Amino acid sequence: MILAEMLSYPFLVRALVVGVLVSLCSALLGVSLVLKRYSMIGDGLSHVGFGALAVATAFNAAPLAVAVPVVIAAAFLLLRVSRSSAIKGDAAIAMISSGALAIGVIVISLTTGMNTDVSNYMFGSILALSSADARLSVALSAAVLLLFVLFYPRIFAVTFDETFAKATGTRAGLYNMLIALLTAVTVVLGMRMMGALLISSLIIFPPLSAMRVCRNFRAVVLTSAVTAVICFVLGMAASYAWEIPSGPAVVAVNIVAFGAFALAGRLKRVSNIH
Amino acid sequence: MILQCENVSFAYDGVNVLEGVDFSLNAGDYLCVVGENGSGKSTLIKGLLGLKAPQSGRILTGDGLKPTEIGYLPQQTELQKDFPASVREVVLSGRLNSLGKRLFYSAEDKKAAAKNMERMGIDEIAGKCYQELSGGQQQRVLLARAMCATKKMLLLDEPVTGLDPVAQNEMYNLIKLINLCDGITVIMVSHDIHEAVRYATHILHLGNRQLFFGSAADYKQSDMARRFLGGCRT
Numbered sequence: 001m002i003l004a005e006m007l008s009y010p011f012l013v014r015a016l017v018v019g020v021l022v023s024l025c026s027a028l029l030g031v032s033l034v035l036k037r038y039s040m041i042g043d044g045l046s047h048v049g050f051g052a053l054a055v056a057t058a059f060n061a062a063p064l065a066v067a068v069p070v071v072i073a074a075a076f077l078l079l080r081v082s083r084s085s086a087i088k089g090d091a092a093i094a095m096i097s098s099g100a101l102a103i104g105v106i107v108i109s110l111t112t113g114m115n116t117d118v119s120n121y122m123f124g125s126i127l128a129l130s131s132a133d134a135r136l137s138v139a140l141s142a143a144v145l146l147l148f149v150l151f152y153p154r155i156f157a158v159t160f161d162e163t164f165a166k167a168t169g170t171r172a173g174l175y176n177m178l179i180a181l182l183t184a185v186t187v188v189l190g191m192r193m194m195g196a197l198l199i200s201s202l203i204i205f206p207p208l209s210a211m212r213v214c215r216n217f218r219a220v221v222l223t224s225a226v227t228a229v230i231c232f233v234l235g236m237a238a239s240y241a242w243e244i245p246s247g248p249a250v251v252a253v254n255i256v257a258f259g260a261f262a263l264a265g266r267l268k269r270v271s272n273i274h
Numbered sequence: 275m276i277l278q279c280e281n282v283s284f285a286y287d288g289v290n291v292l293e294g295v296d297f298s299l300n301a302g303d304y305l306c307v308v309g310e311n312g313s314g315k316s317t318l319i320k321g322l323l324g325l326k327a328p329q330s331g332r333i334l335t336g337d338g339l340k341p342t343e344i345g346y347l348p349q350q351t352e353l354q355k356d357f358p359a360s361v362r363e364v365v366l367s368g369r370l371n372s373l374g375k376r377l378f379y380s381a382e383d384k385k386a387a388a389k390n391m392e393r394m395g396i397d398e399i400a401g402k403c404y405q406e407l408s409g410g411q412q413q414r415v416l417l418a419r420a421m422c423a424t425k426k427m428l429l430l431d432e433p434v435t436g437l438d439p440v441a442q443n444e445m446y447n448l449i450k451l452i453n454l455c456d457g458i459t460v461i462m463v464s465h466d467i468h469e470a471v472r473y474a475t476h477i478l479h480l481g482n483r484q485l486f487f488g489s490a491a492d493y494k495q496s497d498m499a500r501r502f503l504g505g506c507r508t
Contacts, residue, residue, distance in 0.1 A: 035353070035357060035358075036353070037353065150377050151377070152378075153367070153370065153373065153377070153378060153379060154370065154373075156359075156363065156367060157367040157370045160354065160357060160359055160364065160367060161348065161351070161354065161367075163325070163346075163348050164346055164348055164367075164368075164419070164423075165367075165370060166323075166325055167323040167324070167325060167342075167344065167346045167348075168342050168343075168344075168345075168346065168368075168370055168371040168423045169340075169341075169342025169343075169370075169371045170370055170371070211358050214358055215358060215360065215402070215403035215406070216358060216359055216360035216362075216363055216401075216403060217357075217358060217359045217360070217363050218363070219358075220358050
């Protein structure tokens with residue numbers, strides 16, 4: 001009912017299409033990021049994205065055109081810094097993300113001031129996408145999906161055992177960079193609807209939910225993707241029905257899903273023992 | 275000659291951690307690398323796999339062996355202990371170096387993986403989750419994966435550490451079988467010097483430099499071995 005009503009608004013159709021694609025991308029990449037202990041990279045990058053969006057708005061530039069390259073640059077920087085021993089990975093992420101957030105807030109308060117736009121940046125809005133943004137988002141997320149599928153065997157190998165992959169001649173550094181690049185693009189695309197503070201939940205929740213019940217990598221990837229899409233659509237419906245920001249609504253649905261998967265996983269284990 | 279180290283040394287931040295490594299192996303040899311913790315064993319492994327460049331000297335491969343075709347059984351990482359992957363997925367990932375420019379595994383790759391699972395006695399648990407296996411089973415999975423990556427040489431880093439005595443024995447026998455039946459050259463890093471001289475044909479003893487290289491029989495007669503074996507007869 002609600003869905004049918006939502007589909008009669010063009011801006012909601014845009015939001016749903018882009019959101020479903022972005023949910024798919026982040027759920028797939030999230031499996032690799034969570035297993036490699038890189039979960040916080042998504043969070044760090046989203047804060048950088050917030051800073052970039054704030055600066056783009058201040059200079060009246062197209063938000064995605066500014067944010068995509070800036071966040072990609074930040075992703076490469078994070079990978080490089082986390083490999084050097086001078087500053088440890090998690091500290092580097094915290095530094096860059098809080099730094100970018102601070103700059104974003106300063107730029108906003110010097111220009112437009114704190115208003116609803118800022119709240120939308122932080123917590124997401126289903127009204128955020130222009131049709132030009134939507135077209136770019138669809139193209140980019142299709143590219144992310146395609147690259148993930150094409151490099152699936154290599155992404156698995158690099159995620160499971162980077163040393164072995166390197167020793168047998170796979171350029172693990174290259175595939176780490178590919179994962180970071182795809183993550184950066186996904187984070188920027190999802191930020192408008194989910195909000196800068198909440199986009200990383202799309203990366204973390206569906207894979208963790210899937211890992212409660214699935215016992216092999218492919219099942220985890222597929223379950224994570226399906227879960228992400230369902231949770232996103234339900235979250236958007238809730239956002240529309242109760243007029244709450246879309247980001248928190250989607251996260252809340254993901255929390256419920258995680259609880260259900262955790263319970264199912266426990267029941268499955270208990271029934272296996274008996 | 276399948277592998278040769280010519281006066282190789284390795285350094286971290288300009289400080290030599292291992293020097294004077296000079297030995298060569300023929301196809302079918304079984305080399306055990308022994309030495310105390312911090313003696314440079316892991317560094318040598320990284321060097322042989324091409325993960326770390328030597329400070330000086332040269333590492334040469336022969337008999338048509340490419341450095342990327344060495345089957346490697348690494349020490350397990352923390353990360354893998356809760357990794358959701360099936361036995362089949364892990365073993366198949368050993369065929370990565372046969373992919374070349376192809377994107378996906380072929381029927382031939384899958385056949386090779388199936389064959390190696392059968393040989394390691396893990397074909398019946400192919401669908402099981404890696405993290406739910408016993409330590410001995412996990413090592414056999416990683417051995418099957420290493421076998422998928424090579425036709426000529428296996429490099430094993432402490433393959434029996436943390437296994438119970440029965441599983442340790444199984445592992446040693448499997449490795450010896452691969453060495454004898456397939457003629458695959460084996461290089462194994464080990465703490466257990468007694469087992470090393472029992473199974474290996476050659477011994478390389480490291481202590482931040484090469485202390486001994488020669489046949490296992492000669493090693494048993496050496497002063498070094500007498501000190502390390504603690505007077506035990508093997």
